[in-house]
Amino acid sequence: MKASIIGTTGYGGAELLRILNQHPEFDIQSIHSTRDDLPIWHEYPHLYNVIDNTLQAIDPEKIALKADVVFLATPSGISGELAGKFVDKDIKVIDLSGDLRLDANQYQQWYKKEPVNQALINKAVYGLSEWNSEEIQPAHLISNPGCYPTAALLSLAPVIKEDIVQVDSIIVDAKSGISGAGRSLSRSSSFSEANENFSAYKVNQHQHTPEIEKQLHKWNENIQPITFTTQLLPITRGIMATSYVKLKESYTSPQLLELYEQTYNSCPFIRIRPENNYPSVKEVAGSNYCDIGMHVDERTGRVTIISVIDNLMKGAAGQAVQNANIMFGMNETTGLNFIPLYP
Amino acid sequence: MKASIIGTTGYGGAELLRILNQHPEFDIQSIHSTRDDLPIWHEYPHLYNVIDNTLQAIDPEKIALKADVVFLATPSGISGELAGKFVDKDIKVIDLSGDLRLDANQYQQWYKKEPVNQALINKAVYGLSEWNSEEIQPAHLISNPGCYPTAALLSLAPVIKEDIVQVDSIIVDAKSGISGAGRSLSRSSSFSEANENFSAYKVNQHQHTPEIEKQLHKWNENIQPITFTTQLLPITRGIMATSYVKLKESYTSPQLLELYEQTYNSCPFIRIRPENNYPSVKEVAGSNYCDIGMHVDERTGRVTIISVIDNLMKGAAGQAVQNANIMFGMNETTGLNFIPLYP
Amino acid sequence: MKASIIGTTGYGGAELLRILNQHPEFDIQSIHSTRDDLPIWHEYPHLYNVIDNTLQAIDPEKIALKADVVFLATPSGISGELAGKFVDKDIKVIDLSGDLRLDANQYQQWYKKEPVNQALINKAVYGLSEWNSEEIQPAHLISNPGCYPTAALLSLAPVIKEDIVQVDSIIVDAKSGISGAGRSLSRSSSFSEANENFSAYKVNQHQHTPEIEKQLHKWNENIQPITFTTQLLPITRGIMATSYVKLKESYTSPQLLELYEQTYNSCPFIRIRPENNYPSVKEVAGSNYCDIGMHVDERTGRVTIISVIDNLMKGAAGQAVQNANIMFGMNETTGLNFIPLYP
Amino acid sequence: MKASIIGTTGYGGAELLRILNQHPEFDIQSIHSTRDDLPIWHEYPHLYNVIDNTLQAIDPEKIALKADVVFLATPSGISGELAGKFVDKDIKVIDLSGDLRLDANQYQQWYKKEPVNQALINKAVYGLSEWNSEEIQPAHLISNPGCYPTAALLSLAPVIKEDIVQVDSIIVDAKSGISGAGRSLSRSSSFSEANENFSAYKVNQHQHTPEIEKQLHKWNENIQPITFTTQLLPITRGIMATSYVKLKESYTSPQLLELYEQTYNSCPFIRIRPENNYPSVKEVAGSNYCDIGMHVDERTGRVTIISVIDNLMKGAAGQAVQNANIMFGMNETTGLNFIPLYP
Structure with a gap:
C-alpha cells in the first residue's frame, strides 16, 4: 500500500515517517510540504541516510495518481480543502488536524476559524480506534482524534x-x-x-x-x-x-x-x-x-x-496508522509494536 | 537575633541558610546535623566562601545556651522530641516537619508513624502566615505548614x-x-x-x-x-x-x-x-x-x-522565616524580598 | 537462538530486553538478577503486558542448559567469574561490564578493584563491531566496549x-x-x-x-x-x-x-x-x-x-546485539533498525 | 544614582531589573524597548507587583536628561549608535552587546555585520572587572565582555x-x-x-x-x-x-x-x-x-x-553592575551578594 504524507515537517509528520518507514505493509510513496524541494533530512537530521525522500509540493492531482492513502498532518484550517479532493477520488484520507472533528458551528465557536463545509464533516468518521473500529473499517475519511x-x-x-x-x-x-x-x-x-x-x-x-x-x-x-x-x-x-x-x-x-x-x-x-x-x-x-x-x-x-x-503516537501518528491498519483490513497492531523507550 | 538550624543538610535547611545569611536581623548562630564536623560547603559547594559554618552535633542543651530561635528542618519523626526541649527553655521553635500539624490520631493514620505526644501538639500554632499572624506573633512553637x-x-x-x-x-x-x-x-x-x-x-x-x-x-x-x-x-x-x-x-x-x-x-x-x-x-x-x-x-x-x-520558599524555608519575622515583631517581608529568578 | 540476560534490572539489561523482544532471531530465554522471583514489569512498568518474564536467580548451571548466548549486563566486578563458566561450556558470552577490557594490572590501577584472571581476559575479543568483526565472528567471549x-x-x-x-x-x-x-x-x-x-x-x-x-x-x-x-x-x-x-x-x-x-x-x-x-x-x-x-x-x-x-544503544546494549548478530552469522543490523526517536 | 535600561525585554535586561531593583545605590530611572507603552510585567509576569515601570520608547535625548548611567542590553548592531549619543553628553554607558569589543575589521569578519566606527570603539574600555578595574573606574564607556x-x-x-x-x-x-x-x-x-x-x-x-x-x-x-x-x-x-x-x-x-x-x-x-x-x-x-x-x-x-x-549574571548583567559599581566608586560587590540558588 502506498502512503503519502502532507505536512511532513511538523512533529506529527515526522512521527508518521518513523512509523511508516518500518511498517511492513505501507510504503512511503511521497512526502509533501509547503517547503518543497528539500530532502527531509535537512529538516530532520535524525533521518539522514534513513529516509531519502525529498519534500514535494502539495499537488493533490499528482498525489492522487499514486497514493492509496493520504495522511494529512497539516495545521488546522488547511486539511478541509485537501481532504475533499482525495475523498472524491476514492483515496482514503486520515486527517490528523482538528478540522473535521466538530460540527461547523461548534468549530467556529471554539477554534475561532472558518469551518470546513458541513457536508464534508458529515463524511468523516471519528477515528477513536478502540471504540469506532466498525465505522473506521469501511470509511474513506477519518478524522483522527486530538491528543x-x-x-x-x-x-x-x-x-x-x-x-x-x-x-x-x-x-x-x-x-x-x-x-x-x-x-x-x-x-x-x-x-x-x-x-x-x-x-x-x-x-x-x-x-x-x-x-x-x-x-x-x-x-x-x-x-x-x-x-x-x-x-x-x-x-x-x-x-x-x-x-x-x-x-x-x-x-x-x-x-x-x-x-x-x-x-x-x-x-x-x-x-x-x-x-x-x-x-x-x-x-x-x-x-x-x-x-x-x-x-x-x-x-x-x-x-x-x-x-x-x-x-505524538497514540495521540496523533500512532493512532492514525492504527486507523489505517483497520481501514485496510490488517491487524491493528501491524507496524506499531514499539516498546516504550525507557529510561 | 541568633538562629540555629537543625537538619541543615536537607534542601529546607540549605534554603534557610540562603535566606538567613542575607537577613538583616537574624544571624546564623550554629548549624546542626547528624553528620557533624563537616564544613557545610562540603555538602553544598555553592556555599563555598559564603557560609563558613561547620556542622555540629545536635545537642539541645548547648544549642539552647545561645539561640533565640531554632529552626527544625528535620525529617518527620524527629522534631517532636527536639521541639519540646527548646520550648521548655522558652526558646522559640519553628518546626518545618509534619510532626506537629495533625492531632496525634490523625498523624498515626496518615503518616503511619508514632505521633508526638498530644500535649506538645496542642502548644503548636499552625504557621500559615497570611491567616494566622495573630496567633503566630506571641507563639513559642510554630508548626510550619506543608508545601x-x-x-x-x-x-x-x-x-x-x-x-x-x-x-x-x-x-x-x-x-x-x-x-x-x-x-x-x-x-x-x-x-x-x-x-x-x-x-x-x-x-x-x-x-x-x-x-x-x-x-x-x-x-x-x-x-x-x-x-x-x-x-x-x-x-x-x-x-x-x-x-x-x-x-x-x-x-x-x-x-x-x-x-x-x-x-x-x-x-x-x-x-x-x-x-x-x-x-x-x-x-x-x-x-x-x-x-x-x-x-x-x-x-x-x-x-x-x-x-x-x-x-522550598513559601512552601518551607521562606514561610518559616516569614513566621520568625512575625514572632519577633519585624515586618514580615524582612530579608525575604527575593525577586523570582527568571528565566 | 536463545538468549539469557544476567543483570536485567539495570538500564543496560532493560535496553537488551527492548531490543531482543523485537529481534527476529533471538528469543529471550530467561532473565536473571540478584533480585529474583519478581516479574520484570515490577521493576519496569513500561514492560507491563509486553514482557512477561520473571526474574530468576543467577544459576550458571541452569542457564547453561538452555542458552545459546548469555548477555552479562552486570556491574563491574561480577562478570569475570560468570563469564568463565559459560565459556567453559561453549556458550557464547557478551560481557557489557568493564571487567575484560583491560589487562589485569591496568584494570587494578584504574578501576581500583581486584581484576579477573589474565587468562580469561586473554580469551575476550574487544567488541568494537565496526573494527573488529573478523575477530568477533568466531569469538566465544566478547568484551563489549564502554560507552x-x-x-x-x-x-x-x-x-x-x-x-x-x-x-x-x-x-x-x-x-x-x-x-x-x-x-x-x-x-x-x-x-x-x-x-x-x-x-x-x-x-x-x-x-x-x-x-x-x-x-x-x-x-x-x-x-x-x-x-x-x-x-x-x-x-x-x-x-x-x-x-x-x-x-x-x-x-x-x-x-x-x-x-x-x-x-x-x-x-x-x-x-x-x-x-x-x-x-x-x-x-x-x-x-x-x-x-x-x-x-x-x-x-x-x-x-x-x-x-x-x-x-544505552551503540554504547551498550545495541552494540552488544550487533556483536551477537556478527557472532551468529547474521547481518549486523538484524533487529537493530531503530529510527531515532525525535523530537 | 539613576539608571536607565535600553533593551529591557531581553534576558539581559530582565536580569538587570532583578539586580538593580534590589541595589542600594542605583534606582531604575526608566526602562526602554522598541516595544513601548507596555508595563514590563506584561512581558515578565514574575515582576508583577514588584517592578511597576512601563516600557518607554528609546529616545536618547530624553533619557540623557535624567540618567546617570545607561545600560545597553540591546542586540548586536544597535548599541553603537546609541552609545555615542550618551557618551557625548558625559553619561556613563555600559554596553552589553558585542559591538564595541573588537576592532572594526575583526568585527566585520566574525560578526558579518557593519561595524561601529573605530573612533567610538577606541573609547570603550573592556569591562573584564577583575582585570581591568583601573581602566574601568574612570571610563565613560564600558564594553561589557561576552559570556x-x-x-x-x-x-x-x-x-x-x-x-x-x-x-x-x-x-x-x-x-x-x-x-x-x-x-x-x-x-x-x-x-x-x-x-x-x-x-x-x-x-x-x-x-x-x-x-x-x-x-x-x-x-x-x-x-x-x-x-x-x-x-x-x-x-x-x-x-x-x-x-x-x-x-x-x-x-x-x-x-x-x-x-x-x-x-x-x-x-x-x-x-x-x-x-x-x-x-x-x-x-x-x-x-x-x-x-x-x-x-x-x-x-x-x-x-x-x-x-x-x-x-546572565557574571556573563552579562551581573558583571555590568559590577562595572557600574567600580565606575561610581562603590565596593564592587554592592547589590551583587546573591547566593547561588541551589538546588
Whole structure:
C-alpha cells in the first residue's frame, strides 16, 4: 500500500515517517510540504541516510495518481480543502488536524476559524480506534482524534457507557508535553520559558473540550458540560489526563478495575494497571500504548482515573496508522509494536 | 537575633541558610546535623566562601545556651522530641516537619508513624502566615505548614471563608517539583526516572490531605472530605495547585478576583493575577510569593483556581522565616524580598 | 537462538530486553538478577503486558542448559567469574561490564578493584563491531566496549590509522547523559542535583581512559597518552565526544570527510555528516547509530571531531546485539533498525 | 544614582531589573524597548507587583536628561549608535552587546555585520572587572565582555600572564545554557529541539573567538590562535568552559592552585576550588560568582581548567553592575551578594 504524507515537517509528520518507514505493509510513496524541494533530512537530521525522500509540493492531482492513502498532518484550517479532493477520488484520507472533528458551528465557536463545509464533516468518521473500529473499517475519511481527547476518552469510556457516574461531575485535569504545541515557534514553547516551568493555558477554553463532550454524548446523552484544564509539562512527549468523576453508587477500586479490564479485553494498546499502580507518561514514550490506572476514594465517593499516552503516537501518528491498519483490513497492531523507550 | 538550624543538610535547611545569611536581623548562630564536623560547603559547594559554618552535633542543651530561635528542618519523626526541649527553655521553635500539624490520631493514620505526644501538639500554632499572624506573633512553637497545604489553602481560603462553594465539591490537583521529596535518595527522584516523566503518587493517600482539611474546617465547619492528588513534575522547584470548586450561586471571574484582591489586600507575598492571566511555577522560583489566578466557567458553574509557590520558599524555608519575622515583631517581608529568578 | 540476560534490572539489561523482544532471531530465554522471583514489569512498568518474564536467580548451571548466548549486563566486578563458566561450556558470552577490557594490572590501577584472571581476559575479543568483526565472528567471549570509548574510538579511528595527526595531541572532551551512571542511586544522579546542572567528574582519572588508549595503540603504536574529560549532561540518554587532534600536514574539511566516508563506507550504523553539519545527541536517541561530523580549523591546524551515540544503544546494549548478530552469522543490523526517536 | 535600561525585554535586561531593583545605590530611572507603552510585567509576569515601570520608547535625548548611567542590553548592531549619543553628553554607558569589543575589521569578519566606527570603539574600555578595574573606574564607556569570554579569560588569565603554557596549545571547550541565545525565537532554542539534547554550533566560527584572543594577546603577545568550541546545554542558565593548556614546565595541581589563589586573592567573585574539587554550573546559578577548579595530568603535561559562571549574571548583567559599581566608586560587590540558588 502506498502512503503519502502532507505536512511532513511538523512533529506529527515526522512521527508518521518513523512509523511508516518500518511498517511492513505501507510504503512511503511521497512526502509533501509547503517547503518543497528539500530532502527531509535537512529538516530532520535524525533521518539522514534513513529516509531519502525529498519534500514535494502539495499537488493533490499528482498525489492522487499514486497514493492509496493520504495522511494529512497539516495545521488546522488547511486539511478541509485537501481532504475533499482525495475523498472524491476514492483515496482514503486520515486527517490528523482538528478540522473535521466538530460540527461547523461548534468549530467556529471554539477554534475561532472558518469551518470546513458541513457536508464534508458529515463524511468523516471519528477515528477513536478502540471504540469506532466498525465505522473506521469501511470509511474513506477519518478524522483522527486530538491528543487530549484520546487520553481523556479512553479513560472515561467504561464508566460513562456503564452510566455509573454523576453526569455533571466530570473534571479532566490534563497535562501535555511541549511537542503537542507543534513545531512552529512560540514564546511558550521556547526552552528558556518552558524549562523548569509548568503552566496552565486556555483555561476553560481549549478547543478539545467540545470534542471530548461530543463523544461522551454519543455514549451517554445525559452528560453535562465537563471541566477541562490543559497544562504544559516541561517534557517533549507525553500526556497525562487525571480525571475525576463522582460515582452514583458505591464501587471498590477492584470492581472498577475489573470493569476496565473487561471493557478493554481485546484492545492490545490499552493496558489497565493493577490496583495501586499508576502509569507515568514516560512508561509509554515512543509507543502506541494508553495506560490507565485508577482509585476509588471511599471518603469522597469520587474516582481518580489516570491515563497516559505519547501525544505524538497514540495521540496523533500512532493512532492514525492504527486507523489505517483497520481501514485496510490488517491487524491493528501491524507496524506499531514499539516498546516504550525507557529510561 | 541568633538562629540555629537543625537538619541543615536537607534542601529546607540549605534554603534557610540562603535566606538567613542575607537577613538583616537574624544571624546564623550554629548549624546542626547528624553528620557533624563537616564544613557545610562540603555538602553544598555553592556555599563555598559564603557560609563558613561547620556542622555540629545536635545537642539541645548547648544549642539552647545561645539561640533565640531554632529552626527544625528535620525529617518527620524527629522534631517532636527536639521541639519540646527548646520550648521548655522558652526558646522559640519553628518546626518545618509534619510532626506537629495533625492531632496525634490523625498523624498515626496518615503518616503511619508514632505521633508526638498530644500535649506538645496542642502548644503548636499552625504557621500559615497570611491567616494566622495573630496567633503566630506571641507563639513559642510554630508548626510550619506543608508545601502542598500552603499552595492549596492560600488559594481556597477566600471562597471557603466566604462560604460560596458547595462543601463537597473541592478537588485539588497538585503538582510538585522533585526537591519536595527531600534530599534522601530514591528511585522516583533519580534523574533517569524522573526526567521527561510525570507521575502521580500516593493517590488519595497523601499525608497532606488531613492537614488541608483541618484548616478548611477551621474556616468552615461544613467542609466535606476533599479529593487531593499529588503528582511529580520534572523540575526542581515549584508547586502548582489546580483547584476545582462548585459555586453555590453564580459569580463572574471579575467578581471572584475582586474578592481575592480584597482578602489579600495587605499581604505582600500574595499576588492575585488579573483576569485571564494565570501564574506559572517559574514565575515565583526562588521567591516567597504565592501567585493566584482563577476562572469561573459559566458552562459548569465551577471555578478553576491556580496557585503557585516555590516549595522550598513559601512552601518551607521562606514561610518559616516569614513566621520568625512575625514572632519577633519585624515586618514580615524582612530579608525575604527575593525577586523570582527568571528565566 | 536463545538468549539469557544476567543483570536485567539495570538500564543496560532493560535496553537488551527492548531490543531482543523485537529481534527476529533471538528469543529471550530467561532473565536473571540478584533480585529474583519478581516479574520484570515490577521493576519496569513500561514492560507491563509486553514482557512477561520473571526474574530468576543467577544459576550458571541452569542457564547453561538452555542458552545459546548469555548477555552479562552486570556491574563491574561480577562478570569475570560468570563469564568463565559459560565459556567453559561453549556458550557464547557478551560481557557489557568493564571487567575484560583491560589487562589485569591496568584494570587494578584504574578501576581500583581486584581484576579477573589474565587468562580469561586473554580469551575476550574487544567488541568494537565496526573494527573488529573478523575477530568477533568466531569469538566465544566478547568484551563489549564502554560507552565513552565507543564514541571516542569510532570518531578517532580514521585519522589515527591513517597516521595523519600528531601523536601527543589527542584530547577528548566527552559528555554523557545520566543513564550512563547506571541505575543504582547516587547523589550526583539524583534529579534535584543533576537537573539544570553540568559537571565534570573523575577529571583525568576516568577508567575508560586506558580502554581508549589500548585500542588507539593497536591502530598506531606511537600514540601518546590522551587527555580525556568526562562530564555529566542533564539528559537521560546520549554521549557526545568532542575530540581535538593536531594535523601533521594540511588537510581541508572536505578531504577529511572523504577519508571518513570511505573508511565507514560499509558500516550501516556510522553516519558521516556533510560539511558544516554536526550531529546532536538527540538525533541518535533510541538508535544504534554513531553520527560523526568534523571541521578543520586552518587557523590552528587542529581538527574538531564530533561524534554522538545513544549510550544505552551503540554504547551498550545495541552494540552488544550487533556483536551477537556478527557472532551468529547474521547481518549486523538484524533487529537493530531503530529510527531515532525525535523530537 | 539613576539608571536607565535600553533593551529591557531581553534576558539581559530582565536580569538587570532583578539586580538593580534590589541595589542600594542605583534606582531604575526608566526602562526602554522598541516595544513601548507596555508595563514590563506584561512581558515578565514574575515582576508583577514588584517592578511597576512601563516600557518607554528609546529616545536618547530624553533619557540623557535624567540618567546617570545607561545600560545597553540591546542586540548586536544597535548599541553603537546609541552609545555615542550618551557618551557625548558625559553619561556613563555600559554596553552589553558585542559591538564595541573588537576592532572594526575583526568585527566585520566574525560578526558579518557593519561595524561601529573605530573612533567610538577606541573609547570603550573592556569591562573584564577583575582585570581591568583601573581602566574601568574612570571610563565613560564600558564594553561589557561576552559570556563565553568571561568564563574563558578568568580561568586562563593566571597561566597566560605567568607565561607557563605553550602558546599554541590553548583549547577551550565551552558549553552554554540556552538563555545565552537570547529571547528571540529560533528552532535551536525551542524546547522540543533543545530538551534532552546537546549540540555544537558555529564550530571554529564563533564571534567570541577573537574577543578571547584579543585579551589573551594583551596579557601575552605570543599567544597563538586558540581552538574554541561552543555547545548548547539543555539548561536555562550557566556556562562551563573546560580549557586545555600544555605546560612548558612541570607543575603540580597544588602549585597551580596556589598561583590561582594568589592571583585572585582580592577578587570576591572568584572562588578557586580546592584540589580534586570541580565546580558545576548550578553551583553559581543566580549569582555573580566565577568558580574555577583545575587538574594537572602528569601523564600528558596538560592542565584541565574548569570554570563556571551564570551567563546572565557574571556573563552579562551581573558583571555590568559590577562595572557600574567600580565606575561610581562603590565596593564592587554592592547589590551583587546573591547566593547561588541551589538546588
